[in-house]
Every structure is written in structure tokens, then in C-alpha cells.
Amino acid sequence: MIDRGTGEPVPAGQTLPWDRQRLLAQLSLLLQHQPVAVLTGESGAGKFFLAEQYRHHQQIDAADCGLIDARSPSVQSGQAALPPVVDALTDSALVVIRHVELLSAGDQQVLLHHLERAENSARRWLLTTRVDLQAATVPDRFQPSLFYRIRMLACPVPPVRQRPHQLAGLIRELVQEYVHKYRRPVERIDESFMQAIQQHHWPGNVRELRHAIERAVIECTHGVLQAGHLPVLQTVSTCESAVPGDRSLAAVEAPTKSSGALDDVVASTERTCIQQALEEHGQSRTAAARELGISRVTLYNKMKKLGIG
Template sequence: MTERTKTGRILIVDDNEDLLKAAKIFLKRHFAQVDLEKNPEAIPNLLHNEEYDVILLDMNFTKDVSSGKEGYYWLEKILEIDPSSVVVLITAYGDVQMAVKAIKAGATDFVLKPWENEKLLATLFSAMKLRETKLEVEDLRSKQREINLKINNKYDDIIGQSPAIQKVFETIDRVAVTDANVLILGENGTGKELVARAIHNNSPRKNEVFVNVDLGSVSETLFESELFGHKKGSFTDAKEDRAGRFEIANRGTLFLDEIGNLSMPLQAKLLTVLQNRKVSRVGSNKEVDIDIRLVCATNMPLYEMVKENRFRQDLLYRINTIEIELPPLRNRLEDIPLLADHFLKHYASKYNKNVSKLSDSVVSRMQKHHWPGNIRELQHALERAIIMSNSQVLQPEDFNFNAQQQNNLDSENVTLDQFKLEDVEKILIRKVLKKYNGNITQAASELGLTRSSLYRRLEKYGL
């Protein structure tokens, strides 16, 4: 390892001067900084003036030869000063019971002296990785606190005044202060993640981390590693110890999005963890207690999936203590002007465009549009219009309403009450023509039209 690539700051506290010198000679070849200290009384001053990645702490000093009491005392003091400290205890009189007590007291690991250099090195590198993880988690918590302080709107980006969305706000108010598991249901683009974050931000856990996992993007083979973590060497690409999302979310909120996409075997593994509130990393038998607030979401019909044996009923009961069903945008028409104005201001600023408002005709057209992609579709429509427009006021021609409506008409799942009479007729003609593979005579017969009447309608609708 070259001088340039060395990292890590190590503090060794031991009353054996020969041990300290030998340790420094060996470890300075592998770490950027190795500090030595014979007197444990100096520990508080050292920690207030320096930040160490790993502290190697002797368990027995001259006052107390073999009980380890001094080591436990100074371990407690170190963790009081810096709870994220990573401490490896060392002793010549170690046994299993002492090791277990040290770990329970907050130590990361336990080594016996005289040690094997390579084993000591491996222990220190592993401890450094743990320190990095702790600092990353603390950084996430710090950022979460900053975000919460900046939020003036109680529900952040959930915008709306309609009765449908007010009902959602009322439910958030009631459930956020509890630790109840929440299942959020709704179509794609309705804002399920925003609701999950609102629950977290209004809960007693708001100063802890919010961890989002898109289960739809987690492969079957990486599910356990991603959620539960893994030990170095447990599989081919496991080059280091890694905490899973459950451990990272400890004391905070874990949001499992697209939970309906999980296979039955993965559902069983998830259920076991939720029941036991413990996780074991892949490649380890050690169980780690977890304390999380669980929020799940899906756009899939879980109750139908239970009947079809595609989703476990016991898992559904575990995750849906409280259900929040988000309304589609077509059921929140009075919220469309508010949402559109919000996105207009955002993207006008982002792209430095002099766009100030929407014309009344655009707002009217938006409220007639079906919005199958819900708020996400509205957001993308505004972003595109602002990028392409050269005027201060957006007009209907700045949007692809006709193309969007055509896509809706092409949908096999369309319902007839979403459109005007002409739209319904167009849908019906298209479906009958498809049924008879374009045969005009058979289609006209089923529709109760003459061939010439059907041809006129085909020309009228551009079919």
C-alpha cells in the first residue's frame, strides 16, 4: 500500500510501551495516522481534539490487572463523547464471557494479545468500514433534520384543497403520531412516496432517517443482500461487509414501494423479519434487532392477489394496520389549477423561462383531460410545455392534449364514461373493427350501420 492510498486514523491506548511501539511500526504502513497513548486519562482530551476511525483500547491497565473493569469504564466514556466511535478492545486475559460483555457494552470487536498482525489488520479494516457506515447514517439523519427545518408546508409537496385530498391529510394526522404500519394504495403517479414522507415528517421519528426501497427494481437474487445486508465473502461480489436497508433505517422509517411486485418466496422472507423484528446479514448467523416504522405502497390490487394466491394474506395483515388510498387526479379536478401553477413556477425557474401563467382555456382543457398518468403526467406535461413555449402565457397548443387523448383511446382498459359521445363512438368503432380484423361488412352489421354510414364515420374520425 503506497503512502498516497493510505487512509484511516487509529488511536491505540495501552500501558505497555513496547506493544505501542511495535503496533505503530506495523500499522503506520497501512494507515495514514497512528497515535499512541499510555495513559487512559488522556482519552477525553484526545477525542475532543482529534477524530479517529478506530480506537484500540486495552481492557486492563496497571490499577486492575485482569478483570477488564477499566476497559469497560473507558469504553463507556468514549461512547459518551462520540456515540459513533468504533472501539476494538484488547486484552491478554480474554475469554468468551468477557468478549460477549464487551460487545454488549458497545465495542465493535475484541482481540487477544499477542495478536497476529494480519488478523489485527483485518479487524481494523472491518472496523473502519463500520465507522464509515455509522458516519453515513449520521449524515443522512443530519440532512433529514435540515430538510424538516426548511419545510413550511406541513405536508411538503402534497398540494391540494379538494375533499378527496383533505381526507388523506386527516388520515395522515391520525396515523403519523403512532407507530402503526401503513399501506398506501393508489395508481401510478398519485404521490405515494410523498404521503410516506409526510407520515415520517409528522411522526416522533422525524429526526431519524427515511429509507426508500423500490422493490420493483430489486432483483430476486439481491433481495436479501439489499434489505438485510451481507458479510464480506458471502457471495461473489460481496467484497466488504454491508448493512442492509433495515439496519440503515433503524429508529427511522422504512418505505417499501411497489411491495406488490414481490414473489411469494420473497414475501415469506420479508414476513419473517417483520414478525421477529430481527435481521441476519447474508453469510452471518448473528441476529440484529431492528426498530423501524414500516410504510408500504403499491398500485396493484393486493386483495385480488390474495384470492389468486399471488400475495400472502398474513403479510397483507402485517403491513396494512392502516390503509391510505390516494385518489387519482381525475377525482381531484379542483386541485389541477393549484398543481399546474406549482409546476409552472418550478420549471420556469429551473429553465430560466419567462412563463408566468396558464391561460383559462388551458386550465379548462386540463380539467377535461383524463390524466391516466396522474400528477406525474401533469408534471411532465408542464415541464415540456415550458421548455418548448416562447410566450409568457401557456396556451392549449403548447400541450399535446390530442396525442395524449389518442393514447387514452387506444387503451384496452378505457372506460366509456371518461369521454364525450363522439369519443365513445370512436372507441366502439375501433373495437368492432379490431374484432372483425377490419372487415367493413361485418363491423357495420354489428354496429347496426350501413356500409356507407360506417365509411363516413371512419373518414370523420380518421380511422
């Protein structure tokens, strides 16, 4: 498996940034005594990264790990219902189900059945969800029986914005990773670069942070990473500040007068909003269009115009 949150393979023995050592220890202890645990948190927070690190920590071979992504078209359409999928994973030591809340009601009942039978089994189930399991009521799309079965087994993964004091270490680690990957001549990180990152809200969490630093390293040609290497943050902040909490494209104001520079900003802003919406919804154009407040046809036209594949 790879870390779908970052798009990068996770090598065994990699040093974990931030407080993920603590999270991994908590997860390992829980699964030592329970057949199932749930990683909760916002999109891009690193839930799948932790699942992969748990597999490495337990020395479970990739061939012995089954992965079910409830966002996949085959699962959403019912072509890959859970019973036959799980039956095909009967020999797996670890089964990871991403976005468990997106499983159909029937598949959630099947999952509950397997969890109830797993008390005396060596197999472990690791679920991920963006739903807050500490909610006072059963969230939409969750079957009550499954919700109450896994509610107390949640391991929350905090978003980046709640850990600004821990960003410095992660920034340096990611810079080092991409300097090595792209063989770029980066010698030091300017304070302006660190401040720009620490002041950003990071709605896309670790996923967004990784891609921003990756681009900055690629564009650095003089040995010093500076805030100017992060123009993407200015674009994203335009999208975020248009209407607080609203990512609809209607909230992004068009330039009041014809200007090539302003047109570029608007185009870049729309591109960022669309790409983030598509990524968060597993490339589903219907769901992305709904979140952006536009029709599917309008989204398709904008994607074509902006060169989004």
C-alpha cells in the same frame, strides 16, 4: 431521497397541493399508533411524495430512512433478498418499501415477521402498492398473512381524474415551480390551457401532469400559457382512445395513406405509449412489452427507431 414519482427533490416545508395535507395528517395519526401504514393508489398518484413528506414532517433525517424498491433488478432477481437488506437497516427510524406486492413470497413472510415484532419498537414501516387492499379476495402476488396484516392500515391516494375540481391550484403551483426553475417569461395562464388539462384523463396521474406542464413552460415564449403548448395531450389521447382500457400498440391504428404529418403522430403516439409502459414497470422491457402486446424484440426495435434510451 427524491420523489421518484416526479423525479424532483421534495424540499422540507413545501406546501402540499390538493388534499395532501389531509392525507399527511391521516398518515401521521395512523403511524403514531401503528408500526406500519400502506399508501395505495395508481402509478404516479404521489404515494412516494407523501412518504417523503411524512419523513420531513416527522423530522427524520434522510440518513435514518431506509428505502427498498421491490422493482429493482437486484430484488427481483433475488440478489438482494429482504433479510440481509432489512438487517442492514436496523438503525433506521423509518423504512419505506415501494411496490411491496412485488416482493417474493419468502420476503413477504420476512416482512410480516418484522412487522409482528415491531409493536413495541419506535421504527416505522411505510409501504406503497398499486394493489387495491379493499379487494374482497387476496390479490395475486400477496401472501394472505401479510395481506390481512396490512389491509386495514391502507391510506388510499386518489388518482388525478377523481379530483378535477382541485386541479387549478396544482396547475398554478407547478407552473410557478417550472417558471422559476427554467426562468421562463410566463406572465399568465390562459383559460384554454386550464380547460385542456382539466378535460384530460391523466392515466399517468401527477407524474404525467408534471411532465406535461414542464414541457409547456419550456416552450412558452410569449408570456401566456395556452392549450397549444400542450400538444402532448393530443398524442396521448390518441393512444388512450384507440381501444378503451387497452394500451397495446396494436390498438393504435396506422395512417391509411402516406403522410409525413400522420407518420409523426403515430411515431409520437408509440413513443408515449412505450415510455409510459417502461416507467410504470420500472424500465423492465419484458413487462412493458407484455403490457403493449408486442414481443421484447419488437419493443427493442421500436425503442431504437424512436430514439428511446
